[in-house]
Amino acid sequence: MRGAPPRRQETVLLLARLFARGRVTERIEILQDLGLPSPDPDVFVPLGYRAAASPGPMAPSYPPGLPLHMAAAGEAAGWDTAPFLAGPLTAIAALLLLFLARELGLSPGLSAAGVALLASCPIFFGMAVRDIGLWRLD
Numbered sequence: 657m658r659g660a661p662p663r664r665q666e667t668v669l670l671l672a673r674l675f676a677r678g679r680v681t682e683r684i685e686i687l688q689d690l691g692l693p694s695p696d697p698d699v700f701v702p703l704g705y706r707a708a709a710s711p712g713p714m715a716p717s718y719p720p721g722l723p724l725h726m727a728a729a730g731e732a733a734g735w736d737t738a739p740f741l742a743g744p745l746t747a748i749a750a751l752l753l754l755f756l757a758r759e760l761g762l763s764p765g766l767s768a769a770g771v772a773l774l775a776s777c778p779i780f781f782g783m784a785v786r787d788i789g790l791w792r793l794d
């Protein structure tokens with residue numbers, strides 16, 4: 657956790673790597689490196705983390721869902737590209753499953769309409785591709 661504070665999207669990738677190591681906390685390095693006792697450790701905690709109740713560690717403050725998906729993808733297929741493709745691949749799977757809902761009794765027209773509505777939703781599309789821009793930051 658050295659250098660400039662991470663941006664929000666970079667924090668998600670940092671959390672994915674933290675979870676992939678099997679950890680949920682990380683130590684506040686600057687306090688220990690400089691030997692500083694801090695009455696307010698939140699001053700030294702980067703974006704996306706909170707000082708833990710016990711002195712020394714910090715814990716993520718973001719919801720763990722996306723970082724866990726990215727960690728699973730990174731561990732399964734490598735950290736070079738897989739975490740950044742987790743969102744688009746999940747979106748494609750959601751569209752495919754909605755299209756295949758006709759096998760469960762949904763009419764083909766309603767199934768196709770559902771796929772079209774979901775695929776054209778700007779929020780769905782934006783969340784699907786938002787992490788691709790991090791690909792070059794790693």
